[in-house]
Amino acid sequence: MIVVTGATGRLGRLVVDGLLESVPADHVVAAVRNPGKAADLAARGVKIKEADYERPETLKGVFAPGDTVLFISGDAVGRRLGQHRAVVDAARAAEVARIVYTSVLHADTTPLALAADHRGTEEHIRASGIPFTFLRNGFYTEVYAASVLQGVEHGVIFGAAGEGRVAGAARADFAAAAVAVLTREEDGDKIYELSGDTAWSLPELAAEVSAATGRPVVYQDLPHADYRQALIDAGLPEPAATMYADIDLDIVRGALSPTPGELSALIGRPTTPLRESVAAILREA
Numbered sequence: 221m222i223v224v225t226g227a228t229g230r231l232g233r234l235v236v237d238g239l240l241e242s243v244p245a246d247h248v249v250a251a252v253r254n255p256g257k258a259a260d261l262a263a264r265g266v267k268i269k270e271a272d273y274e275r276p277e278t279l280k281g282v283f284a285p286g287d288t289v290l291f292i293s294g295d296a297v298g299r300r301l302g303q304h305r306a307v308v309d310a311a312r313a314a315e316v317a318r319i320v321y322t323s324v325l326h327a328d329t330t331p332l333a334l335a336a337d338h339r340g341t342e343e344h345i346r347a348s349g350i351p352f353t354f355l356r357n358g359f360y361t362e363v364y365a366a367s368v369l370q371g372v373e374h375g376v377i378f379g380a381a382g383e384g385r386v387a388g389a390a391r392a393d394f395a396a397a398a399v400a401v402l403t404r405e406e407d408g409d410k411i412y413e414l415s416g417d418t419a420w421s422l423p424e425l426a427a428e429v430s431a432a433t434g435r436p437v438v439y440q441d442l443p444h445a446d447y448r449q450a451l452i453d454a455g456l457p458e459p460a461a462t463m464y465a466d467i468d469l470d471i472v473r474g475a476l477s478p479t480p481g482e483l484s485a486l487i488g489r490p491t492t493p494l495r496e497s498v499a500a501i502l503r504e505a
Contacts, residue, residue, distance in 0.1 A: 358415035
């Protein structure tokens, strides 16, 4: 069986959709926090199992010997390491064949603060002895959806990243990479550093929004402290505002700019260009 945790999330659903193009539905397990939200997947023949990272007792019985598990990382930054360890421990106890974990680009060396949980999870997976594949994902272009819509509404995209570059790719690109790995034999432990083919800056993002809408949209660079405060004023909790502002500093340092080409090689096509991602964000708004 192929087990996808977090299968009703935005990445998980794309992965399940991709799997169902080549894998019988009864060979796919959607492990989800709320089974009621997976009714549509059940209707397609996918097996549904409850798996709440916050409640380790729900993880028993989710995995079985020989399973391949796509372990999609949780979103509780700063407290998810304990959750992740519980998932890995349950997979080890079940004697799964492989665990495929969605990590972060260059998890072992990146200065990104959000990478600490990923580093700890990778270490726990290594220590478990389970054969593994680490999908070290860069930024989804969709992370900037709110910025795109802000640009449309106000004509300005704010940040503190200067001319720093982001090798973003569409979430669908990263999902396709997961499907590729899950549906083929992997020999030994593998690590993939995944990012878009082309790195772009926030001024270039603003220019693409302007081109797509026919409205003037510019990027305004702010000092780190001012940007952090602007995020707080916009309603973000202080820890989240600090994290996002710090990410812009890491972008300036080049933490998200590498373009090794491993993502496009894995999915067998170029990654989605920024212009197409902006157009998709605007269509879905």
